[in-house]
Amino acid sequence: MRINAVIQARAGSTRLPAKVLADLGGRSVLEWVVRAARAANRIDEVIVATSTLAGDDVVADLAESLGALVVRGSEDDVLSRFVAALDAYPADALVRLTADCPLLDPSLIDAVAGAWAAAPTLDYVSTVVVRSLPRGMDIELVTAGALRAVDRMAVGHDRVHVTSAVYADPTAYRLLGLCVTPPANDLRVTLDTAEDLDLLRALVVELPDAPPQWRDVVAILRARPDLVAINADVVQKPLEAG
Numbered sequence: 001m002r003i004n005a006v007i008q009a010r011a012g013s014t015r016l017p018a019k020v021l022a023d024l025g026g027r028s029v030l031e032w033v034v035r036a037a038r039a040a041n042r043i044d045e046v047i048v049a050t051s052t053l054a055g056d057d058v059v060a061d062l063a064e065s066l067g068a069l070v071v072r073g074s075e076d077d078v079l080s081r082f083v084a085a086l087d088a089y090p091a092d093a094l095v096r097l098t099a100d101c102p103l104l105d106p107s108l109i110d111a112v113a114g115a116w117a118a119a120p121t122l123d124y125v126s127t128v129v130v131r132s133l134p135r136g137m138d139i140e141l142v143t144a145g146a147l148r149a150v151d152r153m154a155v156g157h158d159r160v161h162v163t164s165a166v167y168a169d170p171t172a173y174r175l176l177g178l179c180v181t182p183p184a185n186d187l188r189v190t191l192d193t194a195e196d197l198d199l200l201r202a203l204v205v206e207l208p209d210a211p212p213q214w215r216d217v218v219a220i221l222r223a224r225p226d227l228v229a230i231n232a233d234v235v236q237k238p239l240e241a242g
Contacts, residue, residue, distance in 0.1 A: 003042055003091060003094070004046070007098065009030055010059060021062065025209070026209075030062055034066045040110050043095065044091065045091070047085045048099075049072075050063070051074065052075075071088050071089075082147060091144060095141045100191040101189075103137070108127060108133075112125050113125075115176060122143075123145070124173055126138070126139060130179055132180050132181070133184055134189045135188045142162075188234065189203070195231040199227060
């Protein structure tokens with residue numbers, strides 16, 4: 001069974017423009033995500049799905065320089081970009097990653113992919129069915145069949161969020177959520193604001209120059225309330241195109 005990782009990325013962002021290109025410990029944010037995906041053992045290809053806007057030429061060029069494959073499509077219809085990735089690089093399932101999650105743990109990617117490989121009748125496996133990890137450790141796997149099914153009927157919000165039409169309908173799709181204990185869903189390591197970037201820059205100083213293990217990230221933040229305070233007041237923005 002073939003599993004490809006698709007990273008949605010674009011330069012446009014209302015709260016922090018060009019955030020995926022920002023420097024984080026000497027690497028771009030996008031490089032952190034590509035590096036984590038490439039380090040996962042169960043991923044066959046890493047694809048960056050960006051828009052056809054001229055402003056995203058730099059994202060496509062950077063992705064190619066990092067050794068990722070690239071597909072381009074609509075800025076707002078993110079689901080169509082994932083279908084394009086599936087058309088260009090066929091797979092049995094796609095792992096959806098977002099370029100604003102630079103501290104992804106390859107072992108979590110493998111855990112999600114491995115859970116599906118062990119039970120391929122599932123349509124969707126993720127770390128966010130019930131959120132127990134920090135925001136920014138979001139990993140979703142959706143089968144090619146389920147993705148094409150929702151593409152035929154999804155409108156509005158569901159075309160932006162790619163997988164929402166799948167996990168919102170557990171009567172039609174078979175779902176599995178992976179959780180960890182003790183829960184750490186009160187923590188935030190995603191990138192949406194300048195405060196988030198300040199936290200991430202302070203945090204990577206404490207980490208080795210490698211895709212981090214999620215337990216190490218949590219351990220540092222539990223021991224350093226001063227770091228947690230940096231972006232503690234950030235309110236998660238409603239879903240937007242990625």
